[in-house]
Amino acid sequence: EVQLLESGGGLVQPGGSLRLSCAASGFAFSNYAMSWVRQAPGKGLEWVSTIFISGGTTKYADSVKGRFSISRDNSKNTLYLQMNSLRAEDTAVYYCAKGPDSSAPTGFDPWGQGTLVTVSS
Amino acid sequence: EIVLTQSPATLSLSPGERATLSCRASQSASPYLAWYQQKPGQPPRLLIYDVSNRATGIPARFTGSGSGTDFTLTISSLEPEDFAVYYCQQRGNWPLTFGGGTKVEIK
Numbered sequence: 547e548v549q550l551l552e553s554g555g556g557l558v559q560p561g562g563s564l565r566l567s568c569a570a571s572g573f574a575f576s577n578y579a580m581s582w583v584r585q586a587p588g589k590g591l592e593w594v595s596t597i598f599i600s601g602g603t604t605k606y607a608d609s610v611k612g613r614f615s616i617s618r619d620n621s622k623n624t625l626y627l628q629m630n631s632l633r634a635e636d637t638a639v640y641y642c643a644k645g646p647d648s649s650a651p652t653g654f655d656p657w658g659q660g661t662l663v664t665v666s667s
Numbered sequence: 668e669i670v671l672t673q674s675p676a677t678l679s680l681s682p683g684e685r686a687t688l689s690c691r692a693s694q695s696a697s698p699y700l701a702w703y704q705q706k707p708g709q710p711p712r713l714l715i716y717d718v719s720n721r722a723t724g725i726p727a728r729f730t731g732s733g734s735g736t737d738f739t740l741t742i743s744s745l746e747p748e749d750f751a752v753y754y755c756q757q758r759g760n761w762p763l764t765f766g767g768g769t770k771v772e773i774k
Binding site: 581583590591592593596605607608641646650651652653654655656657658659660 | 712715716758764
């Protein structure tokens with residue numbers, strides 16, 4: 547069974563940093579792109595970042611570019627999101643998701659349960 | 668950036684009725700359009716990818732269609748477990764974007 551388990555969320559002050567982790571199991575992690583998607587309380591979904599297979603290519607939403615950094619450790623089947631210079635508007639549940647991929651299924655599938663990040667003084 | 672606009676924001680229907688959800692893109696999103704279902708307190712679940720392909724385990728009552736800038740998710744006969752929020756998403760252009768969602772609620 548494919549599983550994604552996020553950790554590392556919590557309460558942080560504005561301007562602070564946090565590192566999220568996503569432990570993957572049940573599939574060949576190193577063969578797939580991986581992404582982070584967030585959801586502010588009561589709001590819709592916002593794509594944050596994607597990292598491709600080797601980790602050499604990454605993509606970011608403009609809202610986090612220059613502040614967040616996505617990485618992966620294929621030897622540990624783990625995805626990371628380093629978040630710096632956090633703002634109140636970064637408060638959200640952060641989901642780890644497999645994909646997107648060029649082969650079926652091409653969407654984000656599956657998703658982890660999410661980890662809550664709260665930025666507040 | 669491709670902006671996805673979903674309508675209606677809320678759809679009030681009874682079990683057994685047909686649901687038709689719309690997703691309009693600001694530029695062509697074919698064929699890279701997906702649909703997700705999200706229930707309260709749960710992560711989203713992939714329903715449809717590449718406009719019309721059902722993900723593994725998704726019942727046949729869910730159908731995706733459309734092309735270019737206009738896409739539709741149809742639920743042929745609502746089951747109690749289908750009342751949820753639905754999002755469309757495109758992967759054809761960076762940044763990847765989601766629509767604002769349609770809530771399907773019990774009438």
